[in-house]
Amino acid sequence: MHLVNSSGEFQLETMYGDEEQDRLLPDGCTTSLESSVVVERKPRSPMAVVIALLILLVTVDIGACLYIGYYLHIALSYQDLEVSEYRNPYVNLEKLYSLKNSTTRYKPIVNTPRLAVQVSSLHPDHLYDPKHHIYEPKFGTLSPPDKHLIVNPNTHTLVQFRTIDFGMEKCSLFLRLPPISASVPHGFHFDNNTVLDVCSLDIDQPIDTRVLTWAHRPRCKHDIGTFIARPGQEVPLISSGSSDSYTFPCKWGTLHAFEISCSAETPQCGIDIWSNEDAAWGMLSILYLAGVFIGLMLSMAGLAMYQFQTV
Template sequence: MTRSTEYESYALLSNDERESFEFEREVDNSSGAHKQARSARPRSHDRCAALPWVFALLVVVAAANGITLLYMSRIMNTVYADLSTDELEFANPYHGLDALYRSGTIASSKIDPIQNIPRVVAQVFPGRPKELAPVGEHDLFNKAFGTLSPHEKHLQVSPSVHTIAQFRALDFGMEECSLVIQLPGNGDRIESKEPFLFDPLSTLDVFRLDAPKPLDVRKLSYTTRPPTKEKIATVTPRAGEETPVTRFPCVWGSLHTFEVACSSASDCLVDIWSSQNTTYGIYMYQHQTV
């Protein structure tokens, strides 16, 4: 029945019938509200019962993520760790030769001095003590082979630049070394595109550094360079000549590190690159000792 029809029927009822009709309507309304309340109560109860399960699921997911991150961190620190080789033993490839030559049962052959170029040559800057040494200045990219690093060394010395060079003596029985500096002459060919810069009045101080381990050029700066052990020479190099610096014992496998700087009384300038085919700058010879 529609609302208007209901009102028309209600107007035709007597007082007693109206009271009975209103009572029935109130009973129906209260019964509907009671049913609605009963139907809403289980839903609220179901939500409360589901909360612990949702919370438990979140805990499980968070724990799984934490374990995964810890496992990945362990892999990165072990399997893919950037491990240094500084602590590895430098194995002896000449096992037994020392005892053999000491026995006197064999005569050694005469061997000319062997040229030994530095493993590391890098520049540091006294005026910018925290600036890292340049790396890969002449690196080039090739589409077929990727990045190529030419075998070039750089000797650069000025009031604002020092050069550090590190050598490793390798050959057995060639355990006396001489350090030298060589510069090109006027008619010498220079393969590098860099110009040869040189002040003929330059005077250089050469220091021995206390570096028992290989240098990491990526971390090398004037501040982090190895401490100075001693000053070994003051030299005045000449263009087109090989200038001796010092001579010293060099047991095979040992490291020898030097720093070249302007003498305090000289406003010097030396800047020369060497290539695979030319050896300019600083290097050493190993001389026969057996």
């Protein structure tokens, strides 16, 4: 080696070239500029891992809370519950019955009205709440599903049914009254020669009794027929302009509302009767037909719907 004076400083320089230096160094060692530098990494602190996991969990929790809170806000702020869709519980039954196999035949079933309420032309802006009977036996207060039918020159009764059964989707209205001499739980008033008109109302959602008055009742869509009321008998609704019973389609999950009033034939008619579970008198009945008329079920008369099989 020799000394070299460069820029006023002495440097030690070997007389050997790079190749010779490499041969003189032990195996695995190198002095080239490309030699790798090994850096020893310190192990990650356990506390840092814990903190990172906590941050991740908190972030996920906040996101989940925001997601749930958003949908709760939507659910709780929804006001139009009365017009919500009826979800279909009958999945693929149409396909099942379309196979045209022989199916079990069922007798008619009864569906009572969900609502019966009165309005009066004498008080066009008066709110008439649906009337209910209240009993107070020893074991608590009871309010049975009794329905009140009142029709006179100034008072009309509005009734609404909901059909809920698959395959019972053709309907007919019937009215049954007790004999004049019958002993009924809540009295019975009937004027002779009473003929009642029935009008189909233009509404496909539940009637809101909180705003129901004579002046603000559903519009009459069209007259569908008349009842010739006879005490002690069950009579069908006769179609307007014919002598046949009136029938109409009533798909499951739909609502059907009607207004009952005195006919022009008997403008001074009068009827006042309660129906109840023990003696369901004085009520409309909707029969569900299977394309042909099946005999009346007199033992299940009243304001109700007889549902007949259609599949």
